[in-house]
Amino acid sequence: MNLWNKLMCYSRRHSPWLFHMNGGSCNGCDIELIASLTPRYDAEQLGVRLEGSPRHADILCITGPITHNATNAIKTVYDQVCGPKAVIAIGSCPATTNVFIDSRTLEGPLSKHIPVDVFVPGCPPRPDAIIQGVAKAAEILAERAGKKQPIAPVVPVVMPLVGPGCGGACACGTGAEAKEPEIVGKSGEMRSSGAEALIDPVGFIRGMNPPPPSGLNSSATSSAEARNEEVQA
Amino acid sequence: MNLTTALARLLIFPGLLFAVPAAWFFLWMERKSVALMQGRIGPPFMQPFFDFIKLLGKDTPPRRGVGGMLMKAWPLIAVSAAAGAVGLLPVLPSRGGFEGDLILLLALLELPSMCIIAAGFSSGSIFGEIGSAREAVLSVSYNVVFLLAIVSIAASQHTFSLSALALLPASPLRWLGVLAIIVCLPAKLHINPFSLPNAEQEIYSGPMTEYAGPELAMWELSHGLEWVAATGLVATLIAPQVAFWGLGVLIFVGLCFGLVLLLSVVAAATARLQIDTTVRFYWQCTLIFAVLAVASALFMRFKS
Numbered sequence: 001m002n003l004w005n006k007l008m009c010y011s012r013r014h015s016p017w018l019f020h021m022n023g024g025s026c027n028g029c030d031i032e033l034i035a036s037l038t039p040r041y042d043a044e045q046l047g048v049r050l051e052g053s054p055r056h057a058d059i060l061c062i063t064g065p066i067t068h069n070a071t072n073a074i075k076t077v078y079d080q081v082c083g084p085k086a087v088i089a090i091g092s093c094p095a096t097t098n099v100f101i102d103s104r105t106l107e108g109p110l111s112k113h114i115p116v117d118v119f120v121p122g123c124p125p126r127p128d129a130i131i132q133g134v135a136k137a138a139e140i141l142a143e144r145a146g147k148k149q150p151i152a153p154v155v156p157v158v159m160p161l162v163g164p165g166c167g168g169a170c171a172c173g174t175g176a177e178a179k180e181p182e183i184v185g186k187s188g189e190m191r192s193s194g195a196e197a198l199i200d201p202v203g204f205i206r207g208m209n210p211p212p213p214s215g216l217n218s219s220a221t222s223s224a225e226a227r228n229e230e231v232q233a
Numbered sequence: 234m235n236l237t238t239a240l241a242r243l244l245i246f247p248g249l250l251f252a253v254p255a256a257w258f259f260l261w262m263e264r265k266s267v268a269l270m271q272g273r274i275g276p277p278f279m280q281p282f283f284d285f286i287k288l289l290g291k292d293t294p295p296r297r298g299v300g301g302m303l304m305k306a307w308p309l310i311a312v313s314a315a316a317g318a319v320g321l322l323p324v325l326p327s328r329g330g331f332e333g334d335l336i337l338l339l340a341l342l343e344l345p346s347m348c349i350i351a352a353g354f355s356s357g358s359i360f361g362e363i364g365s366a367r368e369a370v371l372s373v374s375y376n377v378v379f380l381l382a383i384v385s386i387a388a389s390q391h392t393f394s395l396s397a398l399a400l401l402p403a404s405p406l407r408w409l410g411v412l413a414i415i416v417c418l419p420a421k422l423h424i425n426p427f428s429l430p431n432a433e434q435e436i437y438s439g440p441m442t443e444y445a446g447p448e449l450a451m452w453e454l455s456h457g458l459e460w461v462a463a464t465g466l467v468a469t470l471i472a473p474q475v476a477f478w479g480l481g482v483l484i485f486v487g488l489c490f491g492l493v494l495l496l497s498v499v500a501a502a503t504a505r506l507q508i509d510t511t512v513r514f515y516w517q518c519t520l521i522f523a524v525l526a527v528a529s530a531l532f533m534r535f536k537s
Contacts, residue, residue, distance in 0.1 A: 007286055008286060008287070008289075008290045010283070011282075011283040011284075011286035011287040011290070012287050012290070014277070014279075014280070014283045014287075015280065015283040015284045015287045017284075039271055039272040039273045042268070042273040042274055042275075044264070044268060044273065044274075044275060044276050045273075045274050045275070045276065045277070047276055047277070047280050047283060047284070050434075051433070051438065052433040052434055052435075052436075052437040052438040052442070053360075053437045053438040053441065053442045053443075055294070055442065055443055055444060055445040055449075056438065056441070056444075056445060056449060058287070058291070080294075082291050082292040082293060082294060082445040082446055083291070083292045084290075084291070084292075
């Protein structure tokens with residue numbers, strides 16, 4: 001690797017510009033993302049800048065469970081971000097659709113539509129977890145220097161500090177002791193067959209929420225189940 | 234006229250070799266001082282440099298046709314105009330070399346904002362067009378004051394030559410003109426409270442909305458160079474003449490530094506004004522002083 005490439009890698013790691021997009025979020029994660037830029041957390045120390053235009057951004061931050069209306073917008077914005085780029089799914093919603101899992105207005109999770117590089121679970125995730133996710137995404141960007149955008153990228157899951165803000169519905173482990181943030185797994189595996197070994201977000205939510213009573217809304221339920229099978233496959 | 238001196242001024246000091254690092258330094262200083270005033274730590278020292286290098290390595294969306302070529306050309310024109318403006322500043326005592334005058338410097342200072350207007354319209358984005366329209370209105374409002382201030386300075390000292398202006402001792406009228414120029418600087422540099430054209434989160438990024446990668450890097454650089462040129466112009470007008478050139482350079486850099494700090498304080502302490510408030514500010518409040526300055530300059534000239 002010559003000097004220019006090294007400099008480029010270093011610069012990419014130290015200058016992640018974000019574009020924030022709401023895919024039907026309840027606004028909780030959006031507030032936490034903004035909180036990570038405030039004096040208390042100050043993500044600008046890492047060179048983070050929240051940009052107004054997706055053309056300027058390196059990292060696309062998506063919150064929310066991806067509603068039907070947001071699907072096309074998210075694909076458009078993903079194409080508008082110029083490469084090399086990375087995608088962060090902020091909160092449990094884009095990772096698993098969270099408590100909205102059986103809603104017929106959803107097209108989630110996010111990884112069905114665009115390749116996701118980093119998941120930051122939490123409902124909402126803490127700002128420090130978001131900052132850690134951004135730092136991880138910046139590292140991925142640096143490694144991606146000069147290469148084509150892969151179709152199935154590396155997907156580490158950033159496990160945040162579990163705090164009182166965690167409602168328990170998220171994939172971060174209910175009621176666990178507060179612990180240092182750590183990178184749990186790589187989910188090139190997560191998207192392929194070895195999902196159960198690491199983390200199976202949809203199954204996790206399924207295990208927590210008993211299936212809806214049959215006969216209540218059979219068509220919606222069956223379509224949701226079909227979709228879940230599709231996701232797990 | 235000496236070609237070597239002219240090239241040295243354009244390429245080394247106060248031209249490109251000095252101006253580009255100075256541009257990054259000023260951009261960093263603006264961000265850092267705003268961060269410190271907000272109780273944050275702020276970006277690391279090399280941040281604008283990293284941003285520039287990173288942007289150079291990014292892809293650009295495919296652009297076709299004349300519109301695409303124009304879109305690529307505007308940032309380059311802006312950068313070269315701003316670099317030329319910095320190169321014209323008479324920081325060192327000139328023995329030969331190309332001596333531009335105040336009018337050329339003003340034209341070069343104005344070119345980047347013309348390019349921004351054109352860039353927004355040629356990008357075809359609705360947000361770019363809104364931003365360009367705002368930039369045009371802003372330019373019309375502050376430029377009247379800015380030009381009148383320059384005219385008053387030139388009229389009171391009987392010269393348009395930059396190096397002559399730098400050599401002459403400052404008259405009280407020149408201080409009035411310099412004050413008017415400083416009032417115009419936040420609008421010229423698009424910082425708060427006059428950050429209307431690139432009002433982020435309001436109209437995305439204004440004229441820059443469609444720009445990406447190296448083109449955006451050039452816009453950032455031209456913005457930084459504008460900082461150097463605009464603060465440098467004021468520093469040239471108020472710097473006292475000293476015999477030793479090294480000390481002159483130090484004073485020049487120090488004055489620029491102070492001006493950047495002053496403008497950052499203004500930017501951090503204010504919020505964005507509406508477009509009509511901005512126009513009213515320049516046309517109603519500031520214009521009177523600029524007209525007074527010009528009138529008294531002309532009056533004194535006819536009297537003497």
